[in-house]
Amino acid sequence: MMRPLIVGLTGSIGMGKSTVAAMFQAAGVPVFDADAEVRAMQGPSGELLPEIEAAFPGSTGTDGVLRDALGAKVFGDKEALARLESIVHPAVARKREAFLIEHSGAPVVVFDIPLLFEKGGAEAVDRVVVVSAPAEAQRTRVLARPGMTEEKFAHILSLQVPDAEKREQADHVIDTGTSLQRTEEAVIALVARLREAAAAR
Numbered sequence: 001m002m003r004p005l006i007v008g009l010t011g012s013i014g015m016g017k018s019t020v021a022a023m024f025q026a027a028g029v030p031v032f033d034a035d036a037e038v039r040a041m042q043g044p045s046g047e048l049l050p051e052i053e054a055a056f057p058g059s060t061g062t063d064g065v066l067r068d069a070l071g072a073k074v075f076g077d078k079e080a081l082a083r084l085e086s087i088v089h090p091a092v093a094r095k096r097e098a099f100l101i102e103h104s105g106a107p108v109v110v111f112d113i114p115l116l117f118e119k120g121g122a123e124a125v126d127r128v129v130v131v132s133a134p135a136e137a138q139r140t141r142v143l144a145r146p147g148m149t150e151e152k153f154a155h156i157l158s159l160q161v162p163d164a165e166k167r168e169q170a171d172h173v174i175d176t177g178t179s180l181q182r183t184e185e186a187v188i189a190l191v192a193r194l195r196e197a198a199a200a201r
Helices: 017-026 034-042 049-055 067-074 078-102 135-143 150-159 163-169 180-200
Strands: 005-010 031-033 108-112 127-132 172-175
Touching (some): 005 017, 017 031, 017 108, 017 127, 017 180, 031 034, 034 108, 049 078, 078 108, 108 180, 127 163, 135 150, 172 180
Parallel strands (some): 005 108, 005 127, 031 108, 127 172
């Protein structure tokens, strides 16, 4: 049984990755959004709440994980963070496996992974698509977000692999520095190429 061609979709903050992921979905490609899965599992009645509460008492409530409370318990504490990741990561992996089984008949699937290069997951996918935009466009988008400051933006960038390096390591680059229409046309063209590649295996 052939499994789908797995595409890792990534990009630095403010590059338009979520927009491009939605375009893949609109083009009929199933998309696994790891961040959305984590939010659901940590949200109201989320399946990870009992385990997180047991490991970090007082970090959850009726609305799910209390982000500030949990953040205070793991921030700057490598062991605590590792403990949290040991709860979250296997759960995400199980969701991803279930997603692959559910979409085993699809020629192509997308894993939306913000920190693909930073966390080392590029070898687990068949193709890497990097969403990129000029630095000025990225800066404008990020600084327009509520609560974002120059300092926060600089800190986030310092934790991410530079965009130029991501583009170098990518199999495909989607430029979001143009109009939405041109970006969508690029995604649709790429989907056609990926489906051809999947069929040729």
